[in-house]
Amino acid sequence: MSDNIPCVILVEPQLAENVGMAARAMKNCALKELRLVNPREDHLSAKALSASSNSEEVLRQAKVYNSTTAAIADLQYVLATTARHRDQTKKVFNADAGAAEIAVRLSNNEKCGLMFGPERTGLRNEDVCLADAVINVPLNPEHCSLNLSQAVLLVGYEFYKTQIMPQPPKLVTNHTRVADKEKVLSFCRHLENRLENFANYKDEHKKEKLVINLRNIFTRSEMTEQELNTLYGIINYLTTK
Amino acid sequence: MSDNIPCVILVEPQLAENVGMAARAMKNCALKELRLVNPREDHLSAKALSASSNSEEVLRQAKVYNSTTAAIADLQYVLATTARHRDQTKKVFNADAGAAEIAVRLSNNEKCGLMFGPERTGLRNEDVCLADAVINVPLNPEHCSLNLSQAVLLVGYEFYKTQIMPQPPKLVTNHTRVADKEKVLSFCRHLENRLENFANYKDEHKKEKLVINLRNIFTRSEMTEQELNTLYGIINYLTTK
Numbered sequence: 404m405s406d407n408i409p410c411v412i413l414v415e416p417q418l419a420e421n422v423g424m425a426a427r428a429m430k431n432c433a434l435k436e437l438r439l440v441n442p443r444e445d446h447l448s449a450k451a452l453s454a455s456s457n458s459e460e461v462l463r464q465a466k467v468y469n470s471t472t473a474a475i476a477d478l479q480y481v482l483a484t485t486a487r488h489r490d491q492t493k494k495v496f497n498a499d500a501g502a503a504e505i506a507v508r509l510s511n512n513e514k515c516g517l518m519f520g521p522e523r524t525g526l527r528n529e530d531v532c533l534a535d536a537v538i539n540v541p542l543n544p545e546h547c548s549l550n551l552s553q554a555v556l557l558v559g560y561e562f563y564k565t566q567i568m569p570q571p572p573k574l575v576t577n578h579t580r581v582a583d584k585e586k587v588l589s590f591c592r593h594l595e596n597r598l599e600n601f602a603n604y605k606d607e608h609k610k611e612k613l614v615i616n617l618r619n620i621f622t623r624s625e626m627t628e629q630e631l632n633t634l635y636g637i638i639n640y641l642t643t644k
Numbered sequence: 645m646s647d648n649i650p651c652v653i654l655v656e657p658q659l660a661e662n663v664g665m666a667a668r669a670m671k672n673c674a675l676k677e678l679r680l681v682n683p684r685e686d687h688l689s690a691k692a693l694s695a696s697s698n699s700e701e702v703l704r705q706a707k708v709y710n711s712t713t714a715a716i717a718d719l720q721y722v723l724a725t726t727a728r729h730r731d732q733t734k735k736v737f738n739a740d741a742g743a744a745e746i747a748v749r750l751s752n753n754e755k756c757g758l759m760f761g762p763e764r765t766g767l768r769n770e771d772v773c774l775a776d777a778v779i780n781v782p783l784n785p786e787h788c789s790l791n792l793s794q795a796v797l798l799v800g801y802e803f804y805k806t807q808i809m810p811q812p813p814k815l816v817t818n819h820t821r822v823a824d825k826e827k828v829l830s831f832c833r834h835l836e837n838r839l840e841n842f843a844n845y846k847d848e849h850k851k852e853k854l855v856i857n858l859r860n861i862f863t864r865s866e867m868t869e870q871e872l873n874t875l876y877g878i879i880n881y882l883t884t885k
Contacts (some may be wrong), residue, residue, distance in 0.1 A: 428794070433784040458787065492868050499805070541808055542801070543674040546699065553669070556794055557801055560783070564740070567782055594878075601881045616874050624865030633857050637835070640842045641882040 409505050409515040409562065410436035411555060412474050412481075414530055417522050419444035423454025423462065424552035425519075430458035432559030433566070437465040438474045438516070471518075471530045476585035479513040480505070480625075483526050483534035484554055486547055491528065492619055494536040501538035502561035513581055517558055522551050532615045533584065535622055582628045590631050591618050597642050650746050650756040650803065651677035652796060653715050653722075655771055658763050660685035664695025665793035666760075667702035673800030674807070678706040679715045679757070712759075712771045720754040721746070724767050724775035725795055727788050735777040742779035743802035758799055763792050823869045831872050832859050838883050 411429055416422050416439065423446075426437060439446055446462055455462050468474035475481050482501050496504060505515050518534055520526030531537065540549070540557045549557070595614060603609040626634075652670055657663050657680065664687075667678060680687055687703055696703050709715035716722050723742050737745060746756050759775055761767030772778065781790070781798045790798070823831075836855060844850040867875075 427787075430787040431783045431790060431794075433786075456789070492866075492871065494866075540801070541805060542672045543804065545674075546668075546671040548697070549672060553672075553794065553797055557797070560781070560798055563784065564782060597882060598878065601878065603877070613874060616871055617878075620865050620867060620871050620875070624861050626861060630857055630861050633854060634861070636844065637839065637842070637858075638882070641838060641879065 407509055408434055408436070409509065409517050410434075410438055410478070411559070412438045412440065412471070412516050412518040413442070413551070414440045414471055414474075414518060414526060415443065415521045416446075416551060417443045419446060419448045419451035420454040421522055421551045422446045422465075423451035423456075423458075424550075425555045426451075426455040426458045426461035426465075428552045428556035428559055429461055430455075431556060432563040434559050434562070435461065435464070437461050439465055439467045440471050440474045441469060442467065471533060472584070472588055475516055475518070475533060476588075477514060477583050478516045479581045479583050480508045481516045481518055481534045481584065482536055482538040483518045483520075483531045484538050484540070484558055485520070485525055485531060486539075486549070486554075491531060491615065493531065493534070493623065496536055496538050498538055498540045498558055498561045499564075501536070502558065502565050504536070505562060506565040514583070517555075517562075519551060519554055528615060532618045533588070533622065535625065580628060582626050582631050584622075586628065586631055587621055587626065588618070590634060591621055593635065594638055597638060648750055649675055649677070650750065650758050651675075651679055651719070652800075653679045653681065653712070653757050653759040654683070654792070655681045655712055655715075655759060655767060656684065656762045657687075657792060658684045660687060660689045660692035661695040662763055662792045663687045664692035664697075664699075664703065665791075666796045667692075667696040667699045667706075669793045669797035670702055670800055671699035672797060673804040675800050675803070676702065676705070678702050680706055680708045681712050681715045682710060683708065712774055716757055716759070716774060718755060719757045721749045722757045722759055722775045723777055723779040724759045724761075724772045725779050725781070725799055726761070726766055726772060727780070727790070727795075734772070734775070737777055737779050739779055739781045739799055739802040740805075742777070743799065743806050745777070746803060747806040758796075758803075760792060760795055821869060823867050823872050825863075827869060827872055828862055828867065829859070831875060832862055834876065835879055838879060 411434055413422060413425060422442060429437060446465055451462055452459050482505065508515050518526065538558060594617065598604050603613050652675055654663060654666060663683060670678060687706055692703055693700050749756050779799060781795065835858065839845050844854050
């Protein structure tokens, strides 16, 4: 993946035509890498290719994953696009501020992704909680429904603008790099495995909520690999004490 | 026409479906008044109404004109949207600057319009020359073709943004507030107390570094009080297991 542009992750897109139109919108915004999580239809079907309107290479190079976690495993910073308000503690950026944030991360050599949900429902909570923050496109609150390709277009457009305007200031770099999502999630799973007999784990609903809360906490804190190792050490110490 | 929002003028749109989708994009951006110059198809056809997706009133209130000059006769400031470079001496705004210019004109009680050309060819030179300036959406120069509704959406979106206050990114919390520093530090101390015999705690230098690492992690994640309570529960569970 190019280090200087974010990839686009479409989670369970329903219609091949929409995937094609999203590819076209990506090309409009000079985005290149498309990742698809369990697309319902074939993204290389005639319908998809036709809708992509000369952006076939985006579709042909797209990669398909069988889970959102797999699709974001190598990324360090992910924004989830949502229209609805979510019952999660998460930073919410307007599209322009989110695009600026991505530009700063990229200039700091972080691999970034923009995640979009299925056409009808948008992203599920368990996908949103995997993202570092939420990106919201400010639109008429009385009519903010966008089709998938329009959402990709607006967010991509905001990113494109950051690339042609004065560059945002670089982040001061750490000595160790920000952990990628796979490492953060491995840690979360490690912790979750240690909680088997925790009271809240007996109730399936509470358990689900707890898992989402924990993943939010540890995703939001943008840990470095060193910090993750510290936490592993602590968990292991605590459980074997 | 509302004095505070620009009207949208579609010159010779070809497909009813595109007019419907443009109406939908207008509603996304809280634009209301649509003017059509010699549309090829009926803008109230079933295809148009269906494509408008709950924005039928924009179509039903649209006015049809038999010339561009008639459609803009009562306006004081008109921007022409073009993708290609035009051989005309005309001020060219990027979409955001054009939207800002429109916002200034509106606040000065000028009636304003945003003009878009036919799908295939864009605006003809004789229509562009009627506009005060040109508005250009910055996109990938190698692939800048947009469909009509997407052009309306991007320009409308830039205008919509001028109408809302810039929003700083906000942490959305629902049921509980972000914990104050005292609570976060109390939690850190609670955790630190449980680490008494942790290997890294025996070396005073390593201990100091560990404490700083931990406090960084938990400060950066901006936890809510509820999340802190979850973590207390987990630490207690792990240490008494």
